[in-house]
Amino acid sequence: xxxxxxxxxxxxxxxxxxxxxxxxxxxxxxxxxxxxxxxxxxxxxxxxxxxxxxxxxxxxxxxxxxxxxxxxxxxxxxxxxxxxxxxxxxxxxxxxxxxxxxxxxxxxxxxxxxxxxxxxxxxxxxxxxxxxxxxxxxxxxxxxxxxxxxxxxxxxxxxxxxxxxxxxxxxxxxxxxxxxxxxxxxxxxxxxxxxxxxxxxxxxxxxxxxxxxxxxxxxxxxxxxxxxxxxxxxxxxxxxxxxxxxxxxxxxxxxxxxxxxxxxxxxxxxxxxxxxxxxxxxxxxxxxxxxxxxxxxxxxxxxxxxxxxx
Numbered sequence: 001x002x003x004x005x006x007x008x009x010x011x012x013x014x015x016x017x018x019x020x021x022x023x024x025x026x027x028x029x030x031x032x033x034x035x036x037x038x039x040x041x042x043x044x045x046x047x048x049x050x051x052x053x054x055x056x057x058x059x060x061x062x063x064x065x066x067x068x069x070x071x072x073x074x075x076x077x078x079x080x081x082x083x084x085x086x087x088x089x090x091x092x093x094x095x096x097x098x099x100x101x102x103x104x105x106x107x108x109x110x111x112x113x114x115x116x117x118x119x120x121x122x123x124x125x126x127x128x129x130x131x132x133x134x135x136x137x138x139x140x141x142x143x144x145x146x147x148x149x150x151x152x153x154x155x156x157x158x159x160x161x162x163x164x165x166x167x168x169x170x171x172x173x174x175x176x177x178x179x180x181x182x183x184x185x186x187x188x189x190x191x192x193x194x195x196x197x198x199x200x201x202x203x204x205x206x207x208x209x210x211x212x213x214x215x216x217x218x219x220x221x222x223x224x225x226x227x228x229x230x231x232x233x234x235x236x237x238x239x240x241x242x243x244x245x246x247x248x249x250x251x252x253x254x255x256x257x258x259x260x261x262x263x264x265x266x267x268x269x270x271x272x273x274x275x276x277x278x279x280x281x282x283x284x285x286x287x288x289x290x291x292x293x294x295x296x297x298x299x300x301x302x303x304x305x306x307x308x309x310x
Contacts, residue, residue: 048283049283052282053068063276074268077264083259083260086173086259086260090177094241097178097181098180098181099233101181101185102192105123105189106196106226107192107196109189123185123189124186124190125186126185127184129183132250135179135247138175142165148164166252172258173257179247179251199225207220235296242262242285242289264281265281265282
C-alpha cells in the first residue's frame, strides 16, 4: 500500500509526464531558438557580469577580483552620471514625440477616405533608409553653417542662423529624438493602423447615435482597441532609447550634453580599454531595464485584472 505522500508524488509524476508528452512537439520547435538565445544572449550576459567584478584593462580577459570597485568608479564618473541624466531626457522626449506621433498618424490615416494608400506608403518610406544614411541627412539639415538647410531657410527669411546642435540655450536631445522618430514612425504607425482596421464600424456608428464627440469615440473605442499594442511598443521604445548610439555620435560628436549610455560605454570599454568598467556599465543598464520592464508589466497586469473584475 502506498502512503498519502507517495501517492501525491506518483500523481505529480504522471501529470508531469502527460504534460511533456502533450507539449513535446512545441518544445522541440522551440529548442533551436532556446539554444541560440542561450549561447548568444545569456552566456555573454553572465560573462559580462563576471568581468564587471574583475580588473581588466586589455583583451586578455585575465584580471584580479575587485568586488564592487568598478561599480563605485563608474558612479563617481561625472560623464556616466551625465549620460544617465541624458537618458531620462531621451525617454521623456521619445515618449512625447516618438510615442505619440505614430498613434496620431494612425488615427488620422484611419479616418481618411481618399489617398490613404499614398500617405501610408509615403510615411513609411523613411523606414527603408539605412539608419546611418538617415542620420547623415539630418546632419546636413542641422548644420550650423549657412549651407545647412534650416539655416539657409532662416537666412532667406531674414532671421539669423542658429547653432542647432551645440546651442547652450537648449538641448540637442529633442532634435535627436526627432530624427529617430522621422525614420521609425511610419513602421510603428502601420502596426497601430492594422489594429484600428480590425474595429467594427458599428461601434463608431453606435457612438455617433449616442451623441459621442470625436474625442469620445477615440477614447472609448479606438484607445481600448490599440491599448495592448501601446503597452508593448512603449516598453520596446524605452528599451530602444537605452540603445541610442550612432544618432548622437553623428549629430553632436562628443557633446556631453547629449551623451547616451552606449556612447560612454563604448568610450570606456573600447576606446579607453577599461573593459571591466565598461562591463559594469552594461550590468547597470541591464538591471535598470529589467527592473523597469518588471514594474511596468506588474502595474499594467494589475490594472487589467481590475478592469476584468469590474
